[in-house]
Amino acid sequence: MAVLSAACATSGxxxxxxxxxxxxxxxxxxxxxxxxxxxxxxxxxxxxxxKQKHPNVTVKVQTLSWSDAYAKLLAAATSRSGPDIIxxxxxxxxxxxxxxxxxDLRKHGLDSLKAQALxxxxxxxxxxxxxVFGVPLDMSTxxxxxxxxxxxxxxxxxxxxxxxxxAAIGKLKAAGIKKPYSQDWGNLDWIGYFNYLYQAGGxxxxxxxxxxxxxxxxxxxxxxxxxxxxxxxxxxxxVEGADALDTGTAMVVxxxxxxxxxDINKPKLKDKWAMTTIPAGPAGPTTFIGGRAIGVTSFSKxxxxxxxxxxxMYSDEAITAxxxxxxxxxxxxxxxxxxxxxxxxxxxxxxxxxxxxxIKAGKAAPGCPGWDESAPDVTKQLQSAILGKADVKTALTxxxxxxxxxxx
Amino acid sequence: MASPIPLRGRLRRYGTSYAMLLxxxxxxxxxxxxxLANSLYLSFTKFDGVNPAVFxxxxxxxxxxxxxxxxxxxxxxxxxVVGSVVLGTLLSLGLALAFNGSSWxxxxxxxxxxxxxxxxxxxxxxxxxxxLYPSDVGLANTIVDWLGGQAVAxxxxxxxxIPILVLMSVWGGMGYGMVLYVAxxxxxxxxxxxxxxxxxxxxxxxxxxxxLPLLRPVTxxxxxxxxxxxxxxxxxxxxxxxxxxxxxxxxxxxGLMIVPYLYDQGFxxxxxxxxxxxxxxxxLIIFVxxxxxxxxxxxxxxx
Numbered sequence: 001m002a003v004l005s006a007a008c009a010t011s012g013x014x015x016x017x018x019x020x021x022x023x024x025x026x027x028x029x030x031x032x033x034x035x036x037x038x039x040x041x042x043x044x045x046x047x048x049x050x051k052q053k054h055p056n057v058t059v060k061v062q063t064l065s066w067s068d069a070y071a072k073l074l075a076a077a078t079s080r081s082g083p084d085i086i087x088x089x090x091x092x093x094x095x096x097x098x099x100x101x102x103x104d105l106r107k108h109g110l111d112s113l114k115a116q117a118l119x120x121x122x123x124x125x126x127x128x129x130x131x132v133f134g135v136p137l138d139m140s141t142x143x144x145x146x147x148x149x150x151x152x153x154x155x156x157x158x159x160x161x162x163x164x165x166x167a168a169i170g171k172l173k174a175a176g177i178k179k180p181y182s183q184d185w186g187n188l189d190w191i192g193y194f195n196y197l198y199q200a201g202g203x204x205x206x207x208x209x210x211x212x213x214x215x216x217x218x219x220x221x222x223x224x225x226x227x228x229x230x231x232x233x234x235x236x237x238x239v240e241g242a243d244a245l246d247t248g249t250a251m252v253v254x255x256x257x258x259x260x261x262x263d264i265n266k267p268k269l270k271d272k273w274a275m276t277t278i279p280a281g282p283a284g285p286t287t288f289i290g291g292r293a294i295g296v297t298s299f300s301k302x303x304x305x306x307x308x309x310x311x312x313m314y315s316d317e318a319i320t321a322x323x324x325x326x327x328x329x330x331x332x333x334x335x336x337x338x339x340x341x342x343x344x345x346x347x348x349x350x351x352x353x354x355x356x357x358x359i360k361a362g363k364a365a366p367g368c369p370g371w372d373e374s375a376p377d378v379t380k381q382l383q384s385a386i387l388g389k390a391d392v393k394t395a396l397t398x399x400x401x402x403x404x405x406x407x408x
Numbered sequence: 409m410a411s412p413i414p415l416r417g418r419l420r421r422y423g424t425s426y427a428m429l430l431x432x433x434x435x436x437x438x439x440x441x442x443x444l445a446n447s448l449y450l451s452f453t454k455f456d457g458v459n460p461a462v463f464x465x466x467x468x469x470x471x472x473x474x475x476x477x478x479x480x481x482x483x484x485x486x487x488x489v490v491g492s493v494v495l496g497t498l499l500s501l502g503l504a505l506a507f508n509g510s511s512w513x514x515x516x517x518x519x520x521x522x523x524x525x526x527x528x529x530x531x532x533x534x535x536x537x538x539x540l541y542p543s544d545v546g547l548a549n550t551i552v553d554w555l556g557g558q559a560v561a562x563x564x565x566x567x568x569x570i571p572i573l574v575l576m577s578v579w580g581g582m583g584y585g586m587v588l589y590v591a592x593x594x595x596x597x598x599x600x601x602x603x604x605x606x607x608x609x610x611x612x613x614x615x616x617x618x619x620l621p622l623l624r625p626v627t628x629x630x631x632x633x634x635x636x637x638x639x640x641x642x643x644x645x646x647x648x649x650x651x652x653x654x655x656x657x658x659x660x661x662x663g664l665m666i667v668p669y670l671y672d673q674g675f676x677x678x679x680x681x682x683x684x685x686x687x688x689x690x691x692l693i694i695f696v697x698x699x700x701x702x703x704x705x706x707x708x709x710x711x
Contacts, residue, residue, distance in 0.1 A: 071675045078457045095678070099458035188564060188659060236659070237542030237561035247544045373677060376656075383660050387566065 027302050029059045029309060032076075034069040034088040034292065042325040042333060043087075046318040050309055057305055064088070076297070077101035084300035085309065090365060091372065093134025093295035094127040102133035103296040108307040110135060113314050118289070118338045124364030125293050128209065134295030135310065136336035140256055141289050141358045142185060142195065143275040145241055150177055150250040158276045159251075162199070162224060165279040169232045172250050181234050184241035184254035186288070188386060190379045191365075192253075194288045196221035198363055199281025204378075204403070209368035211403035213378075213396045221281070222385055222392045229386050236386065242266050245273055253278055255290075256355055259347060260330040275351060277358050289362035291336065320344055334359070370406030377402040451684035461681060468685035478686065480661055481669040484570060488665060489638040491574035492581070497630050499578060500585025501623070505615075508590045518590065521583035529580070533647040536576050540648065563649060566662035573663060576644050581637070585630045592626035593619070628705040632698050639694050642667040666690050 031047065033040050040063040047059035062083075064072055069088050076082025077096050086093070096102045105111070113135050114122050121136045146158055151168075154175035159165040165181070172180035186192030190204075197203065202217030212218070228234045239247070241254025246266045263270050278287055294313065296306040312318050319335045326333035327346045334341055334355060341359060345352035365371070381399040384390035390398070419426070451468055455461035472478050503521055507514040524532060539547045540562040549559045562568060596619065604614045620627075645668040649658035656672045657664030666686065674683030 074457050074675060074678065096458070099456055099678070101458050235542060235559075235561060236564040238564070239541070239543040239545075243541075243543050243545050376672075380660055387660065389660070 024056050027057045027305055029057065029085060029300075029302055029306055030083040031059055031061045031085040031309075032064050032069075032073065032083040032087070033061050034064045034066060034086075036065075037063050038329040038331055039063075039333075041329065042322045042331060043313075045321040045325040046313060047309070049317060049321050050312050054305075057309070059085075059309055077299075080299040082299070083297060084302055084306040085294065085296055087137050087292045087294040090121075090124055090136070090291055090293050091367065093125070093293045094131075094367065095372065096297075097131060097133025097295070098127055101298055103298050103300070103303055103307065105132040105135065105295065105307060105310070106130075108304065110307060110311055113311065116314055116337050116339075118336070118359060118362070120362050121289055121291060121336070121364050124289075124367050126367065128367060128369055134293035135314075137292040137294040137313065138336055139289055139291040139334040139341075139359060141334070141355055141362055142253055142255055142278055142287050143259070143354050143358060144251055144278045145245060145254050145258070145262075145273060145275045146251040147245055147249070147269075147272055148274050149272045150248070153177070154250070158274075159279045160276075161279050162281050165251075166228075166232060168251070169228075173233075177248070177250050179235070179244070179247070179249040181228065181232065181251045182239060182244050182249050182253075183234060184238060184244060184252055184258070186253075187238040188236055188379070188383050190375055190382060191288055191290075193222065193225055193382050194363075194365075195253075195278060195286065196225045196281060198286035199283055200224070201281075201283030203363075204366045204371070205368045209366075209407065211400050211407060213400040213403065217283070218396050219392055222382070222396060224281075225382075226385050226392060230388065242269070245269055255332075256334060257332040259351055260332045264330060275354050277354055277361075285358075285361045287358040287362045289359055289364045291334075291364075316340075368407070370403065370408055373406045374399075374403045447684045447687060450681050451688050453681040455681040455684075456678040457680050458678075464681070468682050469689070471682070472685055472689060477661065477664065478666075478669060481657070481664045481666050484661075484663065485639060485641070485665045487570050488573055488577070488641060489635060491570065492577040492638045493631060493634040495574060496578045496581050496585060496634055497627065499582040500630060501589050501627075503582060503586040504589030504593055505619075507586070508593045518583075518586065521586055523583065524580040525584040525587075529643045530647065532580055533576075533643045536644075537648050540572065564659050566658070566660045569649060569658050569662035572648075573641070573644055576648070577638065577641065581634065585634070588626050588630055589623065592623045596622045624705060628701060632701050635697055635701065636694055639690060640667050641665050642671065646671070 031043070033043050040061050044059075044061045047061055051058055070092065073082075073086055073088060073092065073096065076086075077099065080101075086096075093102050097104070111132055117125075117136055118139065121139060125134055125136050126132050144158065150172065151158065154168075154172045154177060156168045156171045156175075157164075159168045169180040183192055186194065194204075197218055200217045200221035202215050202221055203212055206212045229236060239249070239252075241252045241258045242262045242265055244252040244254075245262070246269055259275065262273060277285060294310055296303055296310060300306050314337060319337065319340050323333060323335065323340075323344050323346050325331075331346065333346050335344075338356070338359060341356040342349065342352040345355075347355065378399040381390070381395040381402075384398075385392050385395040450461055452463060452465060453461035454464045454467070503517075507517040507521075538545075541547075542549065542559065542561050542563060544550060544553060544559065546562075548562060552558070552560060560568075562572060600618045600622075601614055604618060609617070642665075645657060645663045645665050649663040650656055656668050656676070667690070670683045670686040670690070673679045673686065
């Protein structure tokens with residue numbers, strides 16, 4: 001049976017039957033984790049816990065840096081040799097999965113994790129035909145970080161809506177603050193536009209994956225976003241969130257991953273900054289949710305055990321172990337289970353509340369066919385509008401055309 | 409046609425030498441010839457890296473001809489190549505003329521200018537990224553601030569992308585060219601200059617009629633290697649100008665070049681057949697340009 005499953009693995013077929021868990025022979029699983037060494041250490045804690053419960057299974061977590069992870073995973077998939085478990089960008093497992101390099105976890109009952117995951121993130125992790133090649137491993141989202149001292153100086157409250165945001169920028173400028181607002185994550189990029197688009201009631205695709213950028217909502221969103229740059233002076237060059245705050249930017253939209261490091265990396269900012277959810281648009285506060293997905297490779301010799309380990313990553317104990325280690329290492333870890341965001345968070349309670357609010361109203365990247373090919377061109381059109389090379393309507397029409405073409 | 413006896417004789421005579429060459433030949437064949445042949449084959453296929461390659465004839469090349477991003481990358485690369493090769497060669501020569509002596513100050517200056525050539529390009533690019541960092545933290549904007557100017561969005565202003573890339577390339581490469589030119593200058597016999605001086609030739613005429621013509625082989629080498637290097641620019645674009653979630657090439661693709669585009673197609677979009685076609689087009693461009701360059705060099709020598 002073991003021989004048979006190994007043969008299946010090398011022939012690239014997805015296995016439904018695996019014998020690896022029925023034997024007690026020592027098993028070593030290799031888990032390639034995309035991120036930094038500190039993050040690897042946090043996941044290793046969960047792996048060590050797993051070993052305590054399954055003494056014959058050792059999971060070795062190795063770091064893949066974001067810059068070359070994709071190419072290394074592609075090389076592993078091409079040669080059909082390498083790790084048993086991988087983690088990486090939210091849609092990576094889908095891309096590897098549709099090419100036969102990942103196991104459809106539904107066949108191992110992991111679709112049951114759906115009940116524990118955040119629906120919007122889960123939606124983004126599954127492929128268009130419903131296959132579950134990966135499940136969310138953690139979450140990331142955006143917040144509005146601001147300098148309490150500068151806002152106080154200008155007598156401005158943290159903005160809650162689009163109107164309040166532009167009004168606040170005006171007041172900050174009037175109070176002599178040179179850099180009222182900037183955007184760290186998604187600046188000049190589709191992720192940045194994502195928030196405005198959904199907050200105006202638009203979307204990149206309809207529910208049945210038809211491109212939908214040719215709408216008044218998309219136009220309203222882009223008009224507002226472009227005005228932030230052209231009228232209100234948001235910088236087109238991306239400055240990392242903590243640096244922006246440190247160098248006198250009053251408000252900056254940035255990812256959750258900077259939250260734990262600000263006090264340590266920028267000690268001068270201690271007690272001078274806070275965060276809130278990003279300002280809501282006319283249709284609501286929808287905020288982008290990203291994160292990493294984790295999945296099992298189809299060339300693994302131990303699909304069943306690997307799958308079981310992935311499932312274990314959703315357990316209370318695994319999440320607690322990861323969060324404990326993350327707290328020690330100042331990593332801004334948000335677990336993939338919405339019920340755990342505040343409860344047992346690595347953040348201060350009020351910060352965790354902000355992330356929870358953002359995530360509960362969040363949406364993730366479109367999982368529609370052709371999106372990955374289209375994203376760079378959509379970004380280029382958005383940049384054309386921001387840099388004054390095209391008007392809002394033309395930019396959106398051109399972006400929609402590319403999406404139509406790639407939708408196949 | 410060689411008869412069997414001399415062949416056997418040759419084998420007896422050189423057999424050990426051939427045997428000693430075998431490990432190299434095996435590595436050469438395994439790590440160069442085989443991948444090359446494979447990439448040529450893949451350029452005629454649709455291949456996603458995981459599923460077997462499907463032969464599709466010249467489809468990839470036909471598609472390339474109408475690919476606007478590829479044409480944009482080609483245009484950017486052409487601008488970059490001309491800028492960096494012309495400026496790089498001129499400055500290399502200028503530096504060599506300025507610091508070709510054997511005194512300590514000259515040696516120190518040569519070492520300083522040569523340093524970037526022996527430093528890891530990744531480290532250099534990370535340094536440039538810091539220099540051009542948009543906030544006051546970046547060195548360039550700190551200087552702009554001292555001079556009383558407004559902070560510049562160096563990496564988000566499309567018009568500045570190619571000039572910055574040329575600057576980075578010239579700064580990093582001119583020391584290498586300088587060393588080659590210094591060696592070239594050293595090989596020109598002093599008598600030529602003495603004879604010219606006796607004939608009353610000015611410094612400019614000596615440079616124009618002795619130095620430049622005799623440096624032609626070095627110039628050809630510097631230009632050809634510069635061309636090849638410039639066409640293959642990657643780290644500068646990938647590290648300094650990567651912007652956003654999944655775009656390569658900077659704002660509005662203003663820094664999109666052929667190799668980063670090849671990488672983007674092959675390793676972020678799994679279009680390895682298409683990426684191979686790009687690689688072969690790049691090879692042909694460099695091959696033809698190098699031939700032209702060598703031919704021009706030879707023609708000028710014959711004049």
